[in-house]
Amino acid sequence: MTDDPPNPALLPAGLFDLLPPEAEREAALVEAMMGVFALHGYERVRPPLLEFEDSLLAGSGAAVAEQTFRLMDPVSQRMMGLRADTTPQVARIAATRLAQVPRPLRLSYSGQVLRVRGTQLAPERQMPQAGVELIGAASAAADAEVAVVAVEALAAVGVSGVSLDITLPRMAPALLDAAGVEGALRGRLARALDGKDAARVAALAAEAGPPAVGLTALLAAAGPADGALEALAAAALPPTARAIADNAAAVVEAIRARAPGLRITLDPVEFRGFRYHTGVAFTLYGEGRVGELARGGRYLSLGDEPATGMTLYPDVVLRAAPEGAPRPRVFLPLGTAPEVGRRLRARGFATVAALSAADTPAALRCTHVAREGGEPVPLGKD
Amino acid sequence: MTDDPPNPALLPAGLFDLLPPEAEREAALVEAMMGVFALHGYERVRPPLLEFEDSLLAGSGAAVAEQTFRLMDPVSQRMMGLRADTTPQVARIAATRLAQVPRPLRLSYSGQVLRVRGTQLAPERQMPQAGVELIGAASAAADAEVAVVAVEALAAVGVSGVSLDITLPRMAPALLDAAGVEGALRGRLARALDGKDAARVAALAAEAGPPAVGLTALLAAAGPADGALEALAAAALPPTARAIADNAAAVVEAIRARAPGLRITLDPVEFRGFRYHTGVAFTLYGEGRVGELARGGRYLSLGDEPATGMTLYPDVVLRAAPEGAPRPRVFLPLGTAPEVGRRLRARGFATVAALSAADTPAALRCTHVAREGGEPVPLGKD
Known part of the structure; x- marks a missing residue:
């Protein structure tokens, strides 16, 4: 309009x-x-x-x-x-x-x-x-x-x-918990994960200790679900993180059973x-x-x-x-019998009734005009 | 539910x-x-x-x-x-x-x-x-x-x-204007009309003078549209009120042309x-x-x-x-092939998939169960 x-x-x-x-x-x-x-x-x-x-x-x-x-x-x-x-x-x-x-x-x-x-x-x-x-x-x-x-x-x-896109919002916190990472270091790691800054995550994770080191591998694992799940399976994960990974694999499997063609990606450490x-x-x-x-x-x-x-x-x-496709609009000239409009609407046409002699099909954006007898004629073809 | x-x-x-x-x-x-x-x-x-x-x-x-x-x-x-x-x-x-x-x-x-x-x-x-x-x-x-x-x-x-129900919210004000009724008397007349208190409207209208007297007749005219329009046609109305009445008659006529069977009432002096x-x-x-x-x-x-x-x-x-009628709900037992559900939904059934062995058709308010092969069997008839 x-x-x-x-x-x-x-x-x-x-x-x-x-x-x-x-x-x-x-x-x-x-x-x-x-x-x-x-x-x-x-x-x-x-x-x-x-x-x-x-x-x-x-x-x-x-x-x-x-x-x-x-x-x-x-x-x-x-x-x-x-x-x-x-x-x-x-x-x-x-x-x-x-x-x-x-x-x-x-x-x-x-x-x-x-x-x-x-x-x-x-x-x-x-x-x-x-x-x-x-x-x-x-x-x-x-x-x-x-x-x-x-x-x-x-x-x-x-x-x-x-x-x-599947994410596991509890995965990163589980790894940080398992590594006992708290306070300022935890905040810096969270920001580095947020920014997908692999180098910084690696540096901070090394500082934090073994279970946090897994974050680097998981950050790199993000991508198509099959590859990401393989990386998760291969990673050394503490028990809570392993449970999260196993559940992700089960969800992906259950989705594949219902929608085999669906494109699925998995980003294990995204949590925003x-x-x-x-x-x-x-x-x-x-x-x-x-x-x-x-x-x-x-x-x-x-x-x-x-x-x-x-x-x-x-x-x-x-x-x-x-x-x-927009619904065709049929102009009903003044004096058109109500039955004509009813029949056209039953066929799926929108009808636009003239209310005064000043109404015209073009101004009312009609695509058709109801001819005498009721057939809709495309505008400009009569 | x-x-x-x-x-x-x-x-x-x-x-x-x-x-x-x-x-x-x-x-x-x-x-x-x-x-x-x-x-x-x-x-x-x-x-x-x-x-x-x-x-x-x-x-x-x-x-x-x-x-x-x-x-x-x-x-x-x-x-x-x-x-x-x-x-x-x-x-x-x-x-x-x-x-x-x-x-x-x-x-x-x-x-x-x-x-x-x-x-x-x-x-x-x-x-x-x-x-x-x-x-x-x-x-x-x-x-x-x-x-x-x-x-x-x-x-x-x-x-x-x-x-x-058709009302003419400007009719009563037009009659009061024509009669020059203002101030406290106008307020009392409006309240009497509001309460459909015919005796009080008659008394106050007599006090107000000729064009207001029309209010009594119009109050009584309320009812099926044909009778009300006759009463309006017969009433002595000042020009503004006559125009309102004529327009009401034209609207009723135009509605009748489009919906001959519709029950129409007309209350000429209702304005609430x-x-x-x-x-x-x-x-x-x-x-x-x-x-x-x-x-x-x-x-x-x-x-x-x-x-x-x-x-x-x-x-x-x-x-x-x-x-x-409520839509029939078909229980899909665990392990039902996705295609079975798709076919049932395409036929207009709602499907309710079991998600664990604890799910039962009765608890999930299903009317049918999908039998092997996919046909829906009414609950309790298998």
């Missing part, structure tokens, strides 16, 4: 109008993805946009506390927050209203989240989310299920060629951005420069219940998904 | 979780109604949940100013509001980003709105809305179109037997709850005690552009709509 460039003073920074046809496309792809979740037995919940701060920021919600808008509830005089993430709300529902429902519990959700500040790379302060949470299942099969369901949801809206994840953490990337399509992984839900999930980002999916 | 009674301390008053299966039903009926709007040429926009207070409360937004949550934008240091209604945002989009798009402009929207306080009758403080706005068309045909499109959207989700409406105002009621399914009518959009629209209330529609 023709539009003027947005007036920057009109809306707060990071808040946008979605216009035709993008708003329709985004809604359609959210519902298509939710449909895939439903076919895998995930049942939809819709928590409110606002709730008490203390329940909103409990559990995994603590990770987004700084990004959460707060406001006073005039009714209760208690502080409320506008959700910055939906997973903590689903966890609350699972632990309270659905506490008695047998596990594993499969829940899905879609809706908007808001955050106080955008970043230079991601200026948006309102974002749609659509996701699944699988609560009460600790197995590698559960992690594999949510990852594969997310990939299938993307495929359903035409986004293929995605790659799944997954502050509440306890096992594998997932990121789904699109082809080219599209960005992160989804994030997820294993976490502890309320009451330390094992849980795993995936959150898809429909605004990013919108940029990655192919544009469908 | 089994659930415990909600803990009242868990969520702020008037804010609720929608659980399975209601959350799914509500989402499905919103999309079905939006689909009807799209078939009539309405194009979806998605304004943000938050915007600057001054633009959110401009125009028709002033009507919900007291109900709007405000919060400070830490980026701009300006006050923002959480939308309490979507129509003012659509008006802003039409007047700014879509200012150059030829009129009439047909836009649709769906999303949540929030308000500061609920009422005893309507405690909810977050409500879904789905609606259409038809901007830049002043004709009776435009009013008829939005009313009939809303009725069709309700029919598409199985809500039939609705009745359309339509603070920004300038012509006809609409309310759609369901059968029985279901409440208001939709509201709308004619208003002046930004820049005094003529506009008309309808807002449907999906939470009310949810109570009025028939429950569809």
Whole structure:
């Protein structure tokens, strides 16, 4: 739809109008993805946009506390927050209203989240989310299920060629714990890992002692999953780290069983951005420069219940998904019988009824005109 | 889904979780109604949940100013509001980003709105809305179109037997203006009309003089549209009031042409709850005690552009709509080949995969079990 460039003073920074046809496309792809979740037995919940701060920021919600808008509830005089993430709300529902429902519990959700500040790379302060949470299942099969369901949801809206990036956010801390690395040295090692600075990691790890030396090998192991898993298998790892590596291998195997063609990479010592994840953490990337399509992984839900999930980002999916053909629009001249419009709509045409003699098919961006008798004639071909 | 009674301390008053299966039903009926709007040429926009207070409360937004949550934008240091209604945002989009798009402009929207306080009758403080706005068309045909499109959207989700209540919010003020009724007497007359107190309206109107006397007849005229229009035609009305009456007759005629079977009532002097409406105002009621399914009518959009629209209330529609049959859920025992699940989902079954030997079809609320070979067998019939 023709539009003027947005007036920057009109809306707060990071808040946008979605216009035709993008708003329709985004809604359609959210519902298509939710449909895939439903076919895998995930049942939809819709928590409110606002709730008490203390329940909103409990559990995994603590990770987004700084990004959460707060406001006073005039009714209760208690502080409320506008959700910055939906997973903590689903966890609350699972632990309270659905506490008695047998596990594993499969829940899905879609809706908007808001955050106080955008970043230079991601200026948006309102974002749609659509996701699944699988609560009460600790197995590698559960992690594999949510990852594969997310990939299938993307495929359903035409986004293929995605790659799944697996990280193990507890691996680096486990190695540092085993080496007894604490204080300033631990901070320097964490920053060096963060920056993927292999030389510095090697120097600091040598200073820290044997189990930390494993970090160098694991940093180099990042890449396609098979090679990374081989490197993990060959590495000398203390027991906690070995358990993390074995679990990663089991998750990859379970994913391969369900989605043999999926491209999987594994970065064993990456730990950024997954502050509440306890096992594998997932990121789904699109082809080219599209960005992160989804994030997820294993976490502890309320009451330390094992849980795993995936959150898809429909605004990013919108940029990655192919544009469908626009729906043909048929102009109904003044005086067209209502039955003609009904028949055309039943055939999938959008109808645009003239409301006055001034309305013209071209101005109303119609592709067809309903001729007498009701057949749609392409514009300019009559 | 089994659930415990909600803990009242868990969520702020008037804010609720929608659980399975209601959350799914509500989402499905919103999309079905939006689909009807799209078939009539309405194009979806998605304004943000938050915007600057001054633009959110401009125009028709002033009507919900007291109900709007405000919060400070830490980026701009300006006050923002959480939308309490979507129509003012659509008006802003039409007047700014879509200012150059030829009129009439047909836009649709769906999303949540929030308000500061609920009422005893309507405690909810977050409500879904789905609606259409038809901007830049002043004709009776435009009013008829939005009313009939809303009725069709309700029919598409199985809500039939609705009745359309038309009011003329400017009629009573026009009669009082013509009679020169001002000050305390005008206030008393407005309250008597509000209470539908015919005896008191008659007494006060007699005191006010001839054109106000018409109020008594119009109060009595409320009822089925044909009778009400006859009473309006027979009444002695000053010119402004006559124009309002003639327009009402034209709108009813245009609706009848499009939806001959629709039950229409007309209450010429009702004016409550339509603070920004300038012509006809609409309310759609369901059968029985279901409440208001939709509201709308004619208003002046930004820049005094003529506009008309309808807002449907999906939470009310949810109570009025028939429950569809639940989707059958097929349990996939451990070790079921992925292809079996794929085939069942392609046939419309939801599949629920066992993730451990502890998972059972009954606990996971499955209706069927996938037998070897992949055929779904109803639970308890194997």
